[in-house]
Amino acid sequence: LHKGSLQERLTKYLEERGWPQEYAYDEILEKYIFLDWIGVNLLFKRPIKTKQLLLYGKPSTQKTLSFDLLTDVLNIYYASSRKNDFSGAHDNYDLWVFDEFHVAEDTKENLYTRKDIMAAENNTLLRVLDGQKCRLDSKYGKLFMKKRNVTVITIMNSPPQSIRVNGPFQERFMRLMFGIRIPNLQKERFIATLYGCMLRRLRQKGITWAEADQISIQYNEETAHIDFE
Numbered sequence: 001l002h003k004g005s006l007q008e009r010l011t012k013y014l015e016e017r018g019w020p021q022e023y024a025y026d027e028i029l030e031k032y033i034f035l036d037w038i039g040v041n042l043l044f045k046r047p048i049k050t051k052q053l054l055l056y057g058k059p060s061t062q063k064t065l066s067f068d069l070l071t072d073v074l075n076i077y078y079a080s081s082r083k084n085d086f087s088g089a090h091d092n093y094d095l096w097v098f099d100e101f102h103v104a105e106d107t108k109e110n111l112y113t114r115k116d117i118m119a120a121e122n123n124t125l126l127r128v129l130d131g132q133k134c135r136l137d138s139k140y141g142k143l144f145m146k147k148r149n150v151t152v153i154t155i156m157n158s159p160p161q162s163i164r165v166n167g168p169f170q171e172r173f174m175r176l177m178f179g180i181r182i183p184n185l186q187k188e189r190f191i192a193t194l195y196g197c198m199l200r201r202l203r204q205k206g207i208t209w210a211e212a213d214q215i216s217i218q219y220n221e222e223t224a225h226i227d228f229e
Contacts, residue, residue, distance in 0.1 A: 001075045006042060007209050009073045010195045020188040022196045028182055039197040040219050042094055043212040046149040049130050050217050053153045057178035063155050067097055069190045086136040091148040098154040129172045
């Protein structure tokens with residue numbers, strides 16, 4: 001894991017590279033909103049049931065790449081593809097990323113699966129999304145108590161039925177679609193843009209980094225701050 005506060009990690013990285021230029025909103029479009037959303041969620045206090053992010057879009061729209069570009073400054077935990085397997089997870093990660101959606105649904109393949117098992121799996125995931133304290137299954141039968149409302153982002157190509165209709169999972173996600181591929185995305189500029197988004201949010205609130213975790217999140221896709229003044 002990278003050590004130091006997120007502010008320290010970002011400033012050290014950018015200073016060592018001569019403070020690279022940020023991307024403007026019209027250069028990277030929805031990827032700017034993605035970075036702004038991450039910045040808000042890492043800066044401010046996350047109350048219980050704060051919405052997490054569902055990042056979706058066709059293959060080759062750079063969904064996974066966007067996280068790869070941030071690994072030099074963010075501690076990212078990639079959840080296992082096994083249902084409710086959080087081996088290696090802990091509260092010190094900045095983000096938890098689910099590479100696919102782990103909802104147990106009533107499909108033809110699940111006709112013979114016990115309803116109580118599916119309900120238990122979904123209940124665990126809902127508690128994870130809500131940031132509630134819960135015991136998480138792990139590969140070796142050990143238990144981990146999640147104590148902090150860690151930011152969770154789910155990546156997929158298309159939202160499942162449980163996300164598209166009203167219900168507990170639909171209520172717990174802000175959806176953001178990646179629709180285009182940006183040629184030659186540069187890691188240094190991508191990270192500079194994240195840092196810039198965070199600075200603008202702090203100026204918008206008139207607060208310091210140290211004061212940010214006292215402010216509760218209020219964010220949806222209409223509130224991305226793209227004014228560079």
